[in-house]
Amino acid sequence: MPLPTTDQEWPPPRMKPELRMYAQHGAWYGGDPDQLAKVYGGGVIPGVGLDLKGWDRPLTHGGGFLNRISRWFWGTPIPAGQSRSTKLHxxxxxxxxxxxxxxxxxxxxxxxxxxxxxxxxxxxxxxxxxxxxxxxxxxxxxxxxxxxxxxxxxxxxxxxxxxxxxxxxxxxxxxxxxxxxxxxxxxxxxxxxxxxxxxxxxxxxxxxxxxxxxxxxxxxxxxxxxxxxxxxxxxxxxxxxxxxxxxxxxxxxxxxxxxxxxxxxxxxxxxxxxxxDYAGVEALMDSLDETMTSWMRDLRLGKGRIIVPEVYLTNTGRGRGSTWDPDREVYAPLGMLPPPGGSGASMITVSQFDIRVQEHQQTAKSLLAQILRGAGYSVQSFGEAGEGxxxxxxxxxxxxxxxxxxxxxxxxxxxxxxxxxxxxxxxxxxxxxxxxxxxxxxxxxxxxxxxPDPEALSRTLDMLNRAQSASLDTRVRMLHPEWEDTQVKAEVDRLRDELGLNVPDPDELRDVIVPEAHDDTSEPASTS
Incomplete structure (x- = not known):
């Protein structure tokens, strides 16, 4: 049939389930965080998420469908008051x-x-x-x-x-x-x-x-x-x-x-x-992004911070604020009593949170193995098991x-x-x-x-040669499987020449001049 001649919906409505999946998998393939958030409805305001069954409808905070989006990490909106998204892909x-x-x-x-x-x-x-x-x-x-x-x-x-x-x-x-x-x-x-x-x-x-x-x-x-x-x-x-x-x-x-x-x-x-290849592992990839985002959040929160009294700050002038010099050694005595059992130095508070490296690393490694197994691949193909x-x-x-x-x-x-x-x-x-x-x-x-490993292949060819279980032609083809018949034949001929295995054609020997044999019946020369 020719092209459409009347106005109609495009793409055709029958393609909606396929196009929904293409949008989802295309977002994962592209790796753009904004596109992932758009597909799963994770904007500043909760929007419409991806639903292969076509249950899309405007969502409200009191609606029963909001929980369908909240199960996706990329479907959660940016928290109120946060200036930028900290999600990591x-x-x-x-x-x-x-x-x-x-x-x-x-x-x-x-x-x-x-x-x-x-x-x-x-x-x-x-x-x-x-x-x-x-x-x-x-x-x-x-x-x-x-x-x-x-x-x-x-x-x-x-x-x-x-x-x-x-x-x-x-x-x-x-x-x-x-x-x-x-x-x-x-x-x-x-x-x-x-x-x-x-x-x-x-x-x-x-x-x-x-x-x-x-x-x-x-x-x-x-x-x-x-x-x-x-x-x-x-x-x-x-x-x-x-x-x-x-x-x-x-x-x-x-x-x-x-x-x-x-x-x-x-x-x-x-x-x-x-x-x-992503079919069935979308949720695992979503969880991997959530794990890495949590890991980076621990790094941000784990930065050491020092809280000092106001008297330790140096006034830089009217309207210029105050600064703290961590290398300064001498301070004026404090106009207050130190805390019981302590000194003025105990007024300095160090804030340092733990960074859960091992927990995040093991979680990410486990998720990665499940993703690759679900997609049909070995982790060794991605260098995860080490080169060795x-x-x-x-x-x-x-x-x-x-x-x-x-x-x-x-x-x-x-x-x-x-x-x-x-x-x-x-x-x-x-x-x-x-x-x-x-x-x-x-x-x-x-x-x-x-x-193939050259050393292992050479050992195989050597054993085949000593066992006399493979011809020279077969061994050449094993070493060079990409060669054509003419290349193989030329290589075999060169090897036979070098090894002295080529025998002249009997038809060519007919033209070789053979010296006459000595006639023993001839009379001996007379002597005087």
Whole structure:
């Protein structure tokens, strides 16, 4: 179906539960204290908090729903009379998303197609388009929002090849069929002035892309206006047909693929959307921020303070107040009797509160471990257990087993997406740039995620060699798993030459001149 032609609520009402979660997880991912307070209703005056069930309503101090907000640390307002917020945020959510991206794309996967020409062209597109860096960005957004969209496009003025970009899940209205993306509509706000809002809608269907410009308000999409009415959409005016769309160049599917972070979704059962790494640990992250804020409060209150009598203060002049010099040694006698059993020095009071370092540290450490376990990661992946001595790849996998298990689950969603990406890039490349490469789905090869220990690998290869249980070709491939067949063969030939294992071809020996054998039947030379 084409773009909307009538005024309607935007985003569509059916997207409200998803958008509420995107707002919540986006606030944790961004780490802005003001945004967290806004999402959970923790302003100066108690406001409306986040409620996935849609029970939002104006709150009053006597209302029964106020307790729902007060359970969130970020939902509590700033105390009356306090000039600034002293709440502290620990960016563990951003660390989780970044670690997820590193586990997936810190080392680039290998995409291969059948033909040499296709492989060469695909490699050019991936390298010049910095596709792996874009995928790393997409994996981070995917972990935070529960899913991400990969979109293939082109710009013939700036690039000589197709380009890839990633879009977070909170700016799209997807349509699924049997778990696969059937169509999707992206939107962005181009200009916003009070109630005058300009929106650009981009809809992707099989073999088609539609663009539309709408002028409405904060809640309504408004009526569709010509694309030429705004400079950012004027470029599409010459590309679209009467229906507002154009041929995508990829008739076998969309120019967009949705990559879920993890399924199933625990709150929206039956949906094809993925769940965020933060799902279920929001309250723990909230408690971690409360713990760190309490720790810093102890530091502020624990500052040593000295209370002295007024006679110990030095008058600095009329209207200039008085000062206390802690290094002064001689004072005039006090015009009063000292307290019983004491002297004038006992008039000085030192105020020093205890700083509960160990209690706060243990609480924060325990909360952190629960957050990472709930998100599917090992604490070792975040350096919490210490670096220690050098470890082999097997030991690292053992220590970070939970993290690599989560990585393996996510690869099940990224592998078909990357296979589609290669085919879509080659199809657009042929349609727009006129290359003769036949588009096809790629074979995806993932690295191990951990660099093997060179010493342990050398010992393994040595034992295989002495046991004569692996060929030279196999040992070279174990040492260089990223090499292609031609590189492996060349290395094997060099090693055989150095070891003297190469035997000449018998057919080549025929051309070798063999000296004539001595004829023993010949008559001996006569002697005189």
């Amino acid at each position: 620990v960016p563990i959510a951003a660390d989780i998303a970044g670690t997820s991206g590193d586990l997936l794309f810190a080392e680039a996967p290998t995409l291969r197609v059948s033909g040499k020409t296709g492989n060469a062209r695909l490699e050019t597109i991936l390298e010049e388009g910095s596709v792996n860096a874009i995928l790393l960005e997409g994996a981070e957004l995917c972990a935070a929002y529960g899913g991400v969209y990969l979109r293939v496009g082109w710009d013939t003025e700036m690039h000589k090849h197709p380009v890839v970009d990633v879009l977070p899940a909170d700016c799209a209205v997807p349509e699924f069929a049997k778990g696969r993306l059937k169509a999707v509509t992206f939107w962005r706000i181009l200009a916003e002035d009070h109630k005058d809002v300009w929106r650009h809608l981009e809809r992707h269907e099989f073999g088609k892309v539609y663009h539309g410009l709408y002028r409405g308000d904060d809640e309504k999409l408004g009526m569709q206006v010509p694309l030429t009415d705004h400079p950012e959409t004027a470029i599409f005016a010459e590309m679209v047909d009467a229906d507002g769309g154009f041929d995508s160049g990829f008739p076998r599917g969309l120019l967009v693929e949705y990559v879920p972070n993890m399924r199933p979704h625990r709150l929206l059962r039956g949906t094809s959307l993925g769940r965020s 001595a050098a470890a082999t790849a097997t030991e690292i996998h053992s220590r970070e087993r939970r993290s690599f298990t989560t990585r393996g689950k996510k690869l099940n969603y990224w592998t078909p997406a990357l296979a589609w990406l290669a085919e879509c890039l080659l199809a657009v490349d042929a349609h727009i740039y006129g290359t003769k490469v036949v588009p096809e789905r790629a074979r995806v090869e993932w690295p191990d995620g951990v660099m």
